[in-house]
Amino acid sequence: MKTKNNNKAGVRYLLGLANSKKLILAVAIGFSVLSGLCTFVPFLMIFRTILLLFGEGGAGSAMQNGIIAIVAIVLRFVFQAISAAMTHVNAYNILYHVRRELCRHLGKVNLGFFTGNSTGEIKKIMMEDVERLEMFFAHQIPDIVVAIVVPVAVLVYLFTINVWMSLILLLPIVLTTLTQVIMLVTSKNPMDEFYWLAGKQSAVILQYINGMPVMKTYNLTADSYREYADTISSYNNAWWRAAKILSPPSAIITVIIESGLFFVLPLGGYLYLTGSLALSSYIFFAIMSIVFLSSYINLANFAQIFSQISSGIVRIKEIMDIPAMGNGNKTLLPTESHSLTYENVSFAYDQQEVLHNFSLDLPIDSLTAFVGPSGAGKSTAAQLVPRFWDVSKGAIRIDGIDIRELEADNLMDNMSFVFQEAFMLNDTLYENIAMGKHGCTRQEVEVAAKSAQIHDFIMSLPKGYDTVIGSEGVKLSGGERQRVCIARAILKDAPILIFDEATSFTDIENERKIQLALESLLESKTTVMIAHRLHTIVGADQICVFQSGNLMECGTHHDLVASGGAYASMWQTYCEAMREVAS
């Protein structure tokens, strides 16, 4: 029952997706129906010729009938070509539209979505589930209309010739439908098992291949092969268990559909002999029995394919139904400095509160350091500012304006964020920096790279700024990547900066350079620095200590050390650790 409702909602949603393209679809279906009707014209011509032959009347000559048949065939395929071209162009437009909407929506949803859904799942929905819509819009809709309209039209015509003969043509359809129902019922359990094992088999293959490097390094390929082999065998057994039940009935269905003559000839012969069927009609029905049933085959797989499509639709809809972050209408000038305020902020992922009611002022152009152990909430507190998540209670304000009242784009224009894990496009170094500012010049990019201390490294590469990084190209170390990100942020030059320091320990090749880069970036900005190495932030305007979601204390290095609280003990541990390293 539930799936039925899903299906219905699915169809409505699907047609909603087609929206403005419905008219094209309707015209295309019209052509499909015309094409379908043309299919039967040649057989009609055969009938007329037979009538002619048996002197039972009928118009034209055999030659004429032949030519009409040829014209009908050509028309049939011309109509079909028009319809197919229209439905496909239309379908791929819809696919593009749906994919674009999904991408746009993904750019607006709460980031929790990406932690709850693996990249693989999102990819599957975007690629496979959306791709199946093509099946629906380009094939299924026209096919089903044709498969219903055309046989019905033909049947109506056949009824005018002879009722009994028409009924017997329906008999195979009734029989095959019954057999299919029986198949569905009896094979439910083995089929469920089969689908489950098919899924398991894919998962095992994936793990077998992707885990191969690990397995080889530990000489464990025999073990992983055993698991692989076992799964494949059980998949094979499940296939056979299902096939044993399904093969005989599906063989019978095929035979029934191909044996129209078996149904028509005896009854027709009887009716002919008892004088209630003309000879020509007898022959005509015999010929129709060959073609009429084969058009029915198209319908057989419909239900199965449709249920696949609609489960994909449900997944697409689930994404589109996630509420997007609201968008305000106020704006701030990105060329001016701004202050930042946390006002009684609490934040919870789902139910679990991870930040508990804290307030904090970050005056214009000040530097604030967030420190604290792993999981204390300092990164989360920083990530609330660009609205990766919205606060559960309280508000974050820039120059007194709640960030939820700002235009989303404007909020982003006012802020830079340098992450620990530097993100890189699989593209040239130039493109990676240039994304910092829309329409920037080559010179601006190089100036930013120089300030970020990455220019010399880039120039040392064989292709300089045009070097492609990522999977196919040069791989950069973490420090180099972070400097590229700093260059990007320098180029953007937004008034609010959040910097997540990447390492707590010494990284011989990069550390000094990152520091120099950072100095250029920090100039006249309202900055939050998530710090792991306390000695770098001793000069901060204020240091905020987070512990298990609470803001414990705030103040300058000097004040906090003097007060002997959480920070003072952290500082002591840190100094000991540094001494240990130095020795």
Next chain:
Amino acid sequence: MRDMILNIRKIAGKDSGKLIPVILLSVLDSMLNSCMYGVMIFILIDLADSIFTFEKLKLYSLILLGVFLLRCVTQAISLSKVQHDGPVISKKLRLSLGNHIRSLNLGFFNQNSQGRLNAILTTDVSDFETILTHCVCDLVKAIAFSVFSLLIAFALDWKFGIAIGVIALLGLPLLNISGTLSARSGKRTHSAKENVVSHLLEYIGGIKTFRLYNLTGERFSRLDDALLGLKKESTKAELSLLPFILSFSTVTSCLIPIALILGAYLLTVQSMEPVSFIAVLLIAVSVSSMMSTLGSLYPQVRSLNRACENMLSVLGEKPFSYEKETLKASNADIAFDHVSFSYTGKEQVLKDISFAAKQGTTTALIGPSGSGKTTIVSLLSRFWDVTGGRITIGGQDIRDISPDALTANMAVVFQDVYLLNDTIMNNIKVGKPDASDAEVISAARSANCHDFIVTMENGYDTMIGEGGSTISGGERQRISIARALLKDAPIVLLDETTSSLDADNEREIQAAFDRLMQNKTVFVIAHRLNTIMGADNILVLNQGEIMEFGNHKELMRTGGWYAQMVEQQRQAEQWAV
């Protein structure tokens, strides 16, 4: 068609013989099918001769019933048999492919080849399986039936035979063209799809960054362009095929009117009986419907061939050769002797590198990205073989040692930590499958992962990997260190620079690394001054060449690149915002 038979024989080997009974049954089924048409023709003849009676009707009906039942039995047997034997063939295929993949060397398993292998083992083998179990019979039936019908047509009037034969043959080249075209456009669509996927992954991976730079939705033009490209290629692929597929259908459908016109002509010149005329029409109808079946089966034959070729290409990959099954060296001294290496054959990644590392020493590899550090470590574990010179362990060329024996002596901790879909316990046990739980826990303690493991819901029995509990990059790293600790191999290869950035937990990770390196012959791609200063040898690389070599003191004295780096580091320690 010929390719199909050859490919099936190549892939299935002896098992392809299993298909012969199925094929014979299908031919038998087609003959029975033709019998129904035969009955129809007999009825027609009787009708024409006006000797069609109830008696005859009864006889014919009984024959039809018999044929019908016989067909049901034949079909059921042949379908069951092919549903049994086909999957057995594909099962053997999956097993032999899996076994072969296992023998390939590590270097083969980069991201690209893994994607390909996954596609082959899942999609291609399934295609093969589906086609074997569904299409082979249909194809044989369509062909056999067309041949029988053609023979009957010839028997009735050779002119009809020729007409039907010619038209059927006319259609085939069209089918072939459409197949070739569809393969070509299929390739283009496929690469357009891959382009979308790679940009989609980029989009999802960098979503935070893209939001910050207002590059979401269609403003992330790389993805939007890729989507448009996919739309264009898909549409083009469909449209370019249309004329050929439709002209094939047109030509084969024209069998019926041509039979009609030709028959009418022959009738008027009185050289043909009306009964034969109707029989020929009947044959034209059935051949034309069989041809359209053939048309819809043809793409599947093509995709079968493609799948077969992919599978054969994997089976054609050769593993590295080796001579000795075990590593029998007196010591674990490692030497690079004039080693050169190139991935492509053009650009040299390593140029004539020579150095030695004594057993029990640590060698730190440093230098800018792209200088060849990773390559040195990859060559040592025989991901690839050197293109010039040789690498020896205890004087033995590593190319002479079996890959298994080589890896048995090495523990490797690299960037991409792969976790199995299994419990944490079993993921660590990978390092030593017969380890006791206590050994695992002790390794986990040394790798600093015990603490976070016990806080998880099911402790060591927590499922991780795809679909399991999520753990951070730093935690993955430590699990992989625990694996290596458990393995306790004499040679350790490490990569510190790409170790996951998890600043809060960095100290724990570093301490774990330090424990792993104790008393081992270590090669480490280093980025911590600590590791480097403590190393017995520091190898400074630049663009595939050794720039400096020696220990910390020696290199400081020479005042080169390394000394400068250390000086910068000193400055860095003084820095504060």
